[in-house]
Amino acid sequence: MNETAIKFTNFHYGYINSDIILHNINLDVRKGSFTIISGPSGAGKTTLCKAMAGIIPYYYGGRYAGDVEVLGVTTKGKRVSDLAMRIGLMLDDYESQLVSLTAGEEIAFSLLNHGFAAEEVEARTKQVLMDVGLPGRENYQLDELSGGQRQRLLLASVLAVHPEVLVLDEPVSAMDPDGANALYKLLYKIYKEYNMTVVVVEHNINFLLPYVTDMIVMNKGRVAAQGFFEEAAAMTYAIPELRRNLPELWQVKLNLEQRFGISLRAWRKEAEALEELKEKFVGGALG
Amino acid sequence: MKITAFTQLITVLAVTTWVFLLPVPAVAIILVLELALLLYIKHDRLTMAAIGALTVFTGMMILLQLIFGSPLSVSLTGGLRMFVMTTAFLCLLAATKIQDIAQALVEKFHLPCEYAFMLTTALRFVPDFLTDSATTLDAQSCRGYSNRGNVFKRFYSYLAVVKPLVMRAVAKSDTLALSMELKGFGANTYQNMTPQRLCFADYLVLFLVMLLSLYPLWSKYI
């Protein structure tokens, strides 16, 4: 049984007329994981996402070496629309990924293109709209939906083909914290319900702390850390310039662990952190 | 009584020939029928504005012909013809969804799917671009570009907005094309849609259209 959802082997890539962006990527995204990709701007996170969907290098062209496998099958020589049936991609400019005029048509679009029967299309459309919290909105025009609703519509249209893997590139950059939390809560619900593998590129890991299982940290086109969240966080903390990418709770945890030589629990919520900190520490200047 | 987009397209094309085939009184009657139909389907501000704009445009055309020496009757007839043709297209857009028009163009007129889809894409993104252009105009204004003054100045300021908009359009179209590719857009897109079947109303309308189009042949018997 294949435990790996996405595998990069010695993968390098440079866009046409551009420098190499990804250097010697060796990565394993565990099947069933909720993986975060973090790292400074320009580290190659978006390029990595596009490589997972097979868009790079085959749709954009450019120079590459190495291999990318999704669910055990190489992306080489595959049509991106076929790959999209197994690995769904949401880019940060979600507006431009919506191609139709009504919600129902948007969801039906890829289903119809892949030859699904009309009844199946109708049934799936109804189901995914319910899943993302937009029940009964098949006939809504796009401009009748708010920004957050449009994003959920895009999620619905990607989910309609029942992919096993979902990749999202900075999905909440345009949202306020409430909107961001709502979207991630929804994402987690879908992740659990459909047993998917989810990969999210996000600067602000605070939003995802309750959900994340694995983490990949990119820096200057290379993988700086990867693995289960706890291990990857520790690896990242060891590189001072990358510490800022960790959630504050974990910066505190790893700082205190280093400073006092103790071991703290793997906090996922403020409340957990506060409880343990109050148990073990007291405030006051170092005497 | 619902007629398909195909029948409507045929009717609109027929109207554009009728303006030249039929006598002027008949063309005037067609105009009245069109306006009545249009206002029956949609009487919102946008439609009124569109009719208003067409009227102004027609007036300008008539004026232009007069300036270039055409007699009044010829200019007025020319203006009337143009008005009837353009109003026919307005009726088409008001009565049918653009997606259905695109589908009919591909199914029955064999237009390549990419061109037909452009109709949907235009309608999809034009509102977004209008919002974006409003932001760019605001940005100009905030940097000190005054919008007060004559029409030419205002027009020039809209021109300056074109470049950032075009850049943005290019970037968006890149993502859009990628998205369509990911969703499997192609020849099968329109093939797999539920076909638009002609019904009794369609055949009736098509028959009437054909009849009227053959006017030159039977007019002499009136």
Added chain:
Amino acid sequence: MIEAKAVNFAYHRGEPVINDITCKIEDGEFVALLGHNGSGKTTLSRLFMALVHPRSGDIFVDGDNIEKLEPADLAHQVGYVFQNPDLQILEDTVFAEVAYGPRCKKLSETAIKEQVQAALQAMGLENLADAYPRTLSFGQKRRLGVAAALALNPRTLILDEITNGQDEQEKDDMMDYLQKLNKEKRITIILITHDMNIARQYAKRAIVLNDGNLVFDGTTQDLYNGVRDLKEWGLTQPIMAILSAAFIISAPTVEDFCEKLCLKEGGER
């Protein structure tokens, strides 16, 4: 100085967006304008810039009522930087972009050159004067937007979500530049933001809007004290504020916080 007096606003026949707001921002302040999406904070800032005008009430900039003015009239007093840098790029070189404002105001070539150089230097872009704006990184484009607004030497800058979508380092860089402008050149900064850490760290004053109403006008220290419940306004307390408040210490950063903690009795080394 910018002042709003009993201002009410709604878009075209829509729901009211600003309800009876009164506030005054003095010269040299660093204010964070906060609130959930749709709370009216962007609309309020647009009212300040005369991009829209109130239904009732008045807005004063430097003592003058701006009801008859348009943004171009205010450009030398108030600079406005929009959220999307791409939509604001009007020229082909960084220099020309920043010179746009001074050129509109028909300043002399010498004055234009001087003011542009000063603006570029203030935002760390002096080495990119000949660059094509679209080749700049996102962070640089954002700074370009600010430089372009600075070129007319306004006393106030209004910035809409200036740090959105940037990584921590880029955010810090931008905020350092803004802080410098505020401290050294006494430029009033009005920052519209969702980022509570930025607001807490850099702004002295916080104005919070909720559904068009002004619900808080005080110091950021008071707002983000770690204990106030901000949920009904669509805001949250920054984590470091919560942790600091729990231990009754003052610690804005992770490093500060960790330094001020001691292991309890019985804790091992």
